[in-house]
Amino acid sequence: MSPQLAAMTGILKDRGIRLTAERRAILKGIHSCGGHFDADTLLDHFRRRGDRVSRATIYRTLGTLVEIGLLRKIEMGDRQSLYEPVEGREHHEHMICLHCGEIIEFVEPEIERLQDEVCRRSGFTPQDHTLQIYGICYACNCENVAGESGTAGAGR
Amino acid sequence: MSPQLAAMTGILKDRGIRLTAERRAILKGIHSCGGHFDADTLLDHFRRRGDRVSRATIYRTLGTLVEIGLLRKIEMGDRQSLYEPVEGREHHEHMICLHCGEIIEFVEPEIERLQDEVCRRSGFTPQDHTLQIYGICYACNCENVAGESGTAGAGR
DNA sequence: TCTAAATTGAGAATCTGTCTCAACTGGAGA
DNA sequence: TCTCCAGTTGAGACAGATTCTCAATTTAGA
Structure with missing residues (x-):
């Protein structure tokens, strides 16, 4: 085990x-x-x-x-x-590739800090949050430049 | 019209x-x-x-x-x-109150900028993103301090 | 006005996920 | 090791949001 x-x-x-x-x-x-x-x-x-x-x-x-x-x-x-x-x-957020579905994690403490600040300004007590960035990952970008077969597809 | x-x-x-x-x-x-x-x-x-x-x-x-x-x-x-x-x-994000369901919009250009920077660093081409903060809004916070009937409920 | 193509409605289907309840089982105590 | 029972499981019904199907209808250009 x-x-x-x-x-x-x-x-x-x-x-x-x-x-x-x-x-x-x-x-x-x-x-x-x-x-x-x-x-x-x-x-x-x-x-x-x-x-x-x-x-x-x-x-x-x-x-x-x-x-x-x-x-x-x-x-x-x-x-x-x-x-x-x-x-x-560590707590992290996600970048999600709309082309291949790859999920890339990232950590950006400054974003977390800014969120807390926004909440404080509004008197909002945060308990949880989600941040997802959708787009095209590095590998798919390269592939597309090479292949360039048209639209990437992959809904959303 | x-x-x-x-x-x-x-x-x-x-x-x-x-x-x-x-x-x-x-x-x-x-x-x-x-x-x-x-x-x-x-x-x-x-x-x-x-x-x-x-x-x-x-x-x-x-x-x-x-x-x-x-x-x-x-x-x-x-x-x-x-x-x-x-x-x-303007593009904005949301704070969602788990107690009353209220949705509060906020704009924080610095967060957007940091996201772009993170993407640039990873060679990720962003197309869209969502940021939601879940928690308790100001009104419900006040109410709870006044009423203080125990847990706020509202899952998640 | 005609007509092809786009759009609609009704309800079946799908897709995640939850609930129900009888049958089963882990593990604490004898 | 045996007993017992509260916690767990499986099968399938159920639920809620959304999508699909397909015949009937409608739009808008000719």
Whole structure:
């Protein structure tokens, strides 16, 4: 068991959340997915491996993991939510490539500070925020310059 | 017909988009709604007035208006989209009160500038972005200090 | 006025996600 | 190790927003 996985299961135990076979599988699945993933990807992952974890359990468990701070939920606007492990990483925002779907993380503390300032000015108490920049990533830009086959497509 | 409405219909004509009775009604409805609205609000608006515009037409037309830049679509994360007229207004972001649902607009050019800088650094070509801050608005803050009935509720 | 093409309406379909409830199970205590 | 029960699960119904389908209708140019 990887140290991260061990840490996660430890946190569940500490919180008095039962370590069921399904939850173990989901934690493992999250790590094998790497970065960002959605509920359906995880469901497919289990189906392909022959593990049986129901849709309801996946959604429930992802919700629990968000609640206890092990995952972060990112609302993508295309009415599908993505999740990403938090594991002590800095709070970051996302650039999303409309061409290849790549998600690039970035950290810009000055933006965070300005947001806080805006809130203070309006007497607004911030609890959470999302900043997403949609556009074309470096790789797709290069490709397009090379290929130049016309419109990039990829909705939104 | 208001000058804004005239301008909007002019834009539709210029684009070769047919001016049907339903589209006229939707344009008028958008203006009478004022600020932010969702597809369902618009549908209700028509139902109450006795106008008959189908749900499909509303969604289709709103999509068209976003496409040609007359409306801006705001994804709220609770998997319902809001729309707002663009009509030459400055690009702004939103603070959303989790308690009363109030949407407060704000402009912060410095944040925009920093975003552009981040993109430039990554070779990312930005096309659009969304920044939403969730929290508790001034009015609800005051109310809570006065009432102090416990948790504010309102999920997320 | 005619006509082709665009648009509409009604309701089915889809897509995420949540809920229900009977069956199951982890793990604390005996 | 055994028991027990509160917490969990699975299957599928359900929900809400949005999109799709396709026949009927309408717009706008000729």
